[in-house]
Structure formats: C-alpha cells, structure tokens
Amino acid sequence: MKKNPITYPYILWMVIFTVVPLALILVYSVFTMDSSGIGFTLQHIKRVFEPLYLVVLLRSIRLAVVSTVICLVLGYPVAMILAERHLSKKSILIVLFVIPMWMNFLARTYAWMTLLEKNGLINTALGAIGLPAINILYTDNAVILGMVYNFLPFMVLPIYSVLRKIDSAVIEAAEDLGATPVTTFRRVIFPLSLPGVMSGITMVFMPAVTTFVISRLLGGGQYTLIGNLIEQQFLTTRDWGFGSSLSFILMIFILLTMGIMSRYEKDNEGGGLW
C-alpha cells in the first residue's frame, strides 16, 4: 500500500517516542557498558528471576488481580445502572462518576492518606460513634483500596459502553422465550458484555500491576511492588541495566496477558473508548 505523506509526522512520532525507547530498554537490559567497552550479557535478565525479585513480581500481580476482581464486582452493577435505558439524569451520573478522574491522581491518593491515618478523618469518625479504629494505612489493603478507587472508572466505562449497545429487542426476545431476569442476565446480557469486561480488566490490570505511586503513598516503604523496584533502579540505584530488564520482563508478561485477553475480545467493542 502506498503511504500517504500525511502519515509521516505520525510515523516520526512513533519512531521517536515508541520504537526508540523500546529499543533502548532492550539494549540496556542485554548490554553492559564498562571501561572495556560494550558487551552482551544476560545477567540482568537472570537477576529478575531471583527469588527476592520474583516475590515482588508475584506480590504486584496478586494485588493487581485482587484490585481488578474488586473493580469488576463493584463496577459491573454501576455500568448496568448507567446503561439502564429509562434512567433520567443519566448524564449527571456519568459526569459525577468521571469527575474524580479530572483531579490530579497524586492529590487523590494523598487524600486517601489523610483519610486513613491513625488520627485521620475515618478513625476520628469511628471513634466518635464508639467503634474501634482501623489501621489499614501502609498495608496491602490500603494499596488495594487506592487501586480500586483510582481505576474503577476504567472498569465501568468500557462495560457501560458495551451494555448500552445491546439491542433491547435481544433482551425482550429472551424474556419472551421465558427467561427470568436472572437467566436473561446469565445467558444473554453477561455473555454479550464480555468484550467490555475484557477491556475493563485489561485497563485496570495494566496500570495496577505497574503502579508505584499508590504503593509508595498508601503502602509505605515496606510494600515494594514491581513499579517501585523499577523506579528505584532508575532513580536511586542507577542500575539502568537491571531496571530495563525488569521493565522488559513486565512488558512481556503484560503482552502475554493481553494476547490471552484479545482472544475473547472479538470485535474490540468497548476497547475503542480511548
């Protein structure tokens, strides 16, 4: 196919900001530079699979999976309510849902710190009505809470957009054939919304598995996730080779996950959200 000149700027953009950085990461992860010159090495890659770091990777995946599941369980009903045809004031609801996303991500996460603090708003309120205080700040649960709070809209919106497209006649047909609301949901609505569910899962899982801000702020120093580890390699330890290897392995892992997902995501419906 002949290339249209109008695509050149985009090709240039892609090369500078996608291809080159990716290539650099690959180069950094498999080459070493020292006084004797440049040499090929697999030591960085091998290091990623040391138990010390595997634990970090597995913890990241575990927290991301838990957050994704919670987002799905919380988000699906919300998407259904939003997609309800007879809902009045629907646009206000959607805006209310999206508004937090307009606020700075850091500010939102910091806000949770002050809410969850030992003497923070939540514990003060609990104390006032005579309930014991909860101390979840700097635990797994706080990190999961932060992830769910920040990423929930990414689950709701793709599911909502797929649900809204389901022809109401399909649901009427199921009901006419004797299906109860539960059966209609289980056999018709949910299967038809799977593409949205799949893209919702991808969109929550990916940022959750790579986040380092949420885990740093709400997890404290002790809950290092893979994102924190990578940040550390680049900013503190200055071990770019190992940092790149970690990024590279994480990327391959995400690619594999996406590959599995995309087998379900037939028409990429819902995926066209961004």
Add this chain to the structure above:
Amino acid sequence: MSDEIIRLENISKDFNGVQVLKDISLYILRNEFLTLLGPSGCGKTTTLRIIGGFECPSSGNVLFEGSRINDLPAFKRKVNPVFQKYALFTHMNVYENIAFGLKIKKISKKDIDKKVQEVLELVNLPGIENRSVDSLSGGQQQRVAIARAIVNEPEVLLLDEPLGALDLKLRKDMQIELKNIQKRLGITFIYVTHDQEEALTMSDTIVVMNHGSIQQIGTPLDIYNEPKNAFVADFIGESNIIDGTMIEDCLIEFAGHRFECVDKGFERNEEVDVVIRPEDVKLGRVEEGMLEGTVQSVVFKGVHYEMIVLSNQKKWIIHSTAMEPVNSKVGIKILPTDIHIMKKVRVQ
C-alpha cells in the same frame, strides 16, 4: 375460519403525553395473515408490541380467545415475536438460539434436538445447527429468528418489518416463503410493514393505519379497489387525488368538467375527494377526450410507461403500455366505474 383469536377493544396508548394510538378496535381471526400497514410513526409497531405483551395499553382491553390478557407477561402469551433486526443471540450458535426457550422449559435434550431439526427443515435451513449466527446471511438470520419463534409452537406469530433489511430480490422470495410457512403451520401471522406491495402480496386482511388510528380494514382487493379515504388511496399504490363536488347522485364535477360516476348517497354539492388510479386514466386524441392536456414527461417503468400530463394546472399521473411523446396534446378519458369518490377526512 371465522374463529376469532385476538380482539383489541378501544386501545389507546400514550408515551409521556404523546398519544400514539387512539381508540384502536380490531379483531384477528385464527389462521389469518393480517398486516398492519402504515407510514412510520403511525402506531403499527406499538399495536404489535401491545399484542405481544411488551407494552401496556393506556386504556382499552386486549383479549386472547375471549379472556383479558392486558397484564399477562409476554412469555405467558401464546404469541411469539420476530423482531425487526432479528434480535438473535450473537454469542450462541443456531442450535442454541433455537433451543433457548425450550431449555428454559426444561424439555429433554432428545426432544429439543428433534424440534430444532424440524423447525430448521420448516424454514428450509436443514443442517445448520452448529453454524454461528454471525456467519449467516441476512436472509438466513431471518429464518433462524422465525425458527426460534415458531419452535415454541405459538398460536400467533408477530413479525415487525422482518424483511426490511433484505435486498429486493431476497425480500420477494421471503414474502412467498413466509406465506408458505404460515400455511404449513396453520397459525395466525400478524405482520407489520410500511411496504404496501408487501402487504398486498401476503395478507388475508390489511389494516391501514395513520396517526395512531385505523383508516381501513379489508382484504387486499377491497383496500386497493375501494379505498375508504384519500389517505388509503394514496398510500396503497399511486393515485390521482382531486378535489371534487358531488353535483347529484352519479354526477361529479372536478377539473372543470362533469363526469358520470357510480357513487350515490352524498349530499348535493358536497365537497369530496376524487381518487383515480393511474392505470385507469386513458389517453387518446384530443377530440375524444373529456379533458385536454400536454404530456410533460415519460418514464419507462418496465411493464408500463409512467407519464405526467398537465391539464388545466393539474398534473395527472398516468400508467399505460402505450407511450405518448413529450409535449404532444392528448385527450384524457375516465370511465364512470374508475372514479372513486370519498368523503373528505380531516387529517391533522
């Protein structure tokens, strides 16, 4: 044949204050092919949805075999719909689509298999059980949708513009096919369409609707030959509709000329609509005609020519197998039996 199955009594329906059905009364016979015909927005689909149980009438009663079913949910009615856009379950294959209702009724696997096979044969699609719905053509999807409805052995099948998405050739084939299926099943079909030709081809009874009320109920022949008002005449095929004055019984004046006609029972000098079918207007030499006109355009339509003749500021649509050249002067002749006179109706 004169066995009544469904009766609508004074049905009205409004959506948020907009009245879409005004006092519809209608009865439907067992085993008949009844068509609700009208332009979009005339309330035909709403009528169908009320019969199917997908809408509740604002007032009036729906009777099924004599008992009131206003509040009976759709799945308890012995009525199954075929939706406009098929509404097939795209994540299931053909077998699963058709078996959906049967599985819910907890029918044994063996019986389901047998029934699915039978209906697929009935709609002329044997052996496609395992195909995915997406891989079927529009016409095949249509048949599967029909199969999914009739496998439940309804007494009435509701069809909402089922052929709307098909191309002309396929639509013609499916019209005949649908009619055959209806005869084979021996059940009532209620069919909604805006296509007058489709209605004339398939129906035993046509109900012409406009602005939420029934304009005329009759056989295709009745409706074509004896339209009750100008709307029906215009909607069913092309017509020349002219303002006229009934001078006395069997004498009508329009287009500046008095014509003999066969209609009686109007008041003297009553203002009426005169309807003349394009094929009933005869052209001849100027001296022989009752009116004189000039041919403005000629379009070849296959079987006939369609000519527009201007006579005394009035355009006549004329269908004839003989062509008169453009700009030629012609005489217009109309037989008394071809002049249809209708009371004026107030249409908002």
